[in-house]
Amino acid sequence: MMTTAVTESGAAALALDGVTRTYGGGAPALDGVSLAVPRGRFVAVMGPSGSGKSTLLRCAAGLERPTAGTVRIGGTDLATLKASGLTRLRRDRIGFVFQSLNLVSALNVRENVTLPLLLAGARGGRELDARALAGLDAVGLADRADDTPEHLSGGQRQRVAIARALVNEPEVVFADEPTAALDPVTAAGVLALLRRAVDERGRTVVLVTHDPVAAAWTDEAVFLERGRLVGRLDHPDEAGVREALGVRAGAGPREARGLRAGADAGEARGVRAGAGVRDARGALAGAGRFGAVAR
Numbered sequence: 243m244m245t246t247a248v249t250e251s252g253a254a255a256l257a258l259d260g261v262t263r264t265y266g267g268g269a270p271a272l273d274g275v276s277l278a279v280p281r282g283r284f285v286a287v288m289g290p291s292g293s294g295k296s297t298l299l300r301c302a303a304g305l306e307r308p309t310a311g312t313v314r315i316g317g318t319d320l321a322t323l324k325a326s327g328l329t330r331l332r333r334d335r336i337g338f339v340f341q342s343l344n345l346v347s348a349l350n351v352r353e354n355v356t357l358p359l360l361l362a363g364a365r366g367g368r369e370l371d372a373r374a375l376a377g378l379d380a381v382g383l384a385d386r387a388d389d390t391p392e393h394l395s396g397g398q399r400q401r402v403a404i405a406r407a408l409v410n411e412p413e414v415v416f417a418d419e420p421t422a423a424l425d426p427v428t429a430a431g432v433l434a435l436l437r438r439a440v441d442e443r444g445r446t447v448v449l450v451t452h453d454p455v456a457a458a459w460t461d462e463a464v465f466l467e468r469g470r471l472v473g474r475l476d477h478p479d480e481a482g483v484r485e486a487l488g489v490r491a492g493a494g495p496r497e498a499r500g501l502r503a504g505a506d507a508g509e510a511r512g513v514r515a516g517a518g519v520r521d522a523r524g525a526l527a528g529a530g531r532f533g534a535v536a537r
């Protein structure tokens with residue numbers, strides 16, 4: 243079990259209280275969101291495009307200050323931190339997988355993974371390289387350590403980004419649609435990595451996704467609409483998530499079209515509704531593409 247001296251005992255890993263974020267004079271991107279995520283939980287944040295999911299993640303991770311409300315990481319109120327303290331907290335206690343990957347193309351894969359440790363003041367050298375290699379091994383990419391990101395596939399890059407987000411052993415990992423551009427088997431490999439970080443390392447993971455198959459890997463799904471939290475599901479399964487999104491889709495034709503398009507794309511890829519996760523997991527084990535994941 244993970245222990246962190248800095249974390250107040252009993253505090254949620256992440257707690258948002260009445261978080262609002264407005265940009266300019268328009269409608270708020272986030273509108274009074276309250277959400278508590280206990281340690282060791284895997285949470286999916288879902289909702290239509292523009293509903294505020296990325297904004298929620300950026301505010302929760304201290305990348306952006308909310309207009310109102312409080313964000314606490316392990317009991318620390320981010321508003322009480324000066325810029326330098328916030329930078330330290332982000333560096334030491336948070337991992338972030340961006341919607342666009344943010345790998346540094348001038349660095350090789352191993353150097354990309356060690357970057358957060360170097361920024362945190364660690365000395366480069368064998369020990370650091372060994373840590374990066376262990377992280378890359380866990381995502382099945384130890385043999386690509388010397389390649390640059392441009393030589394990797396989209397799924398491999400995504401796994402490097404996850405290795406990088408986990409390398410500093412963060413309390414909370416935020417991942418913004420890390421599987422959006424991946425085929426179902428590769429996506430399942432990435433989700434299995436995040437699941438393992440929760441189950442085996444006691445991490446807390448907050449995952450933004452549009453995909454009911456991805457949400458089914460999590461412990462809880464919460465639903466955003468126009469910046470507000472409008473529902474949640476415990477132990478979400480794919481059918482339950484589709485239904486929850488479908489109920490909301492009924493309220494607006496745009497969402498309904500989005501959902502239908504997603505379902506069609508899934509069918510076109512040969513993913514059967516209702517069996518997607520298990521199929522993907524089976525395919526994963528069979529394909530052996532993520533040998534390190536199944537270890």
Ligand SMILES: Nc1ncnc2c1ncn2[C@@H]1O[C@H](COP(=O)(O)OP(=O)(O)OP(=O)(O)O)[C@@H](O)[C@H]1O
Pocket residue numbers: 265270271289290291292293294295296297298
């Ligand atoms: N930096 C910004 N400046 C102005 N408006 C912004 C900014 N970032 C986000 N917004 C607005 O806030 C709202 C929520 O955006 P956000 O990116 O959080 O949505 P999202 O749910 O992540 O959408 P998607 O699924 O398309 O990624 C949108 O209306 C968006 O235009």
Ligand SMILES: [Mg+2]
Pocket residue numbers: 295296297341418
């Ligand atoms: Mg987004």
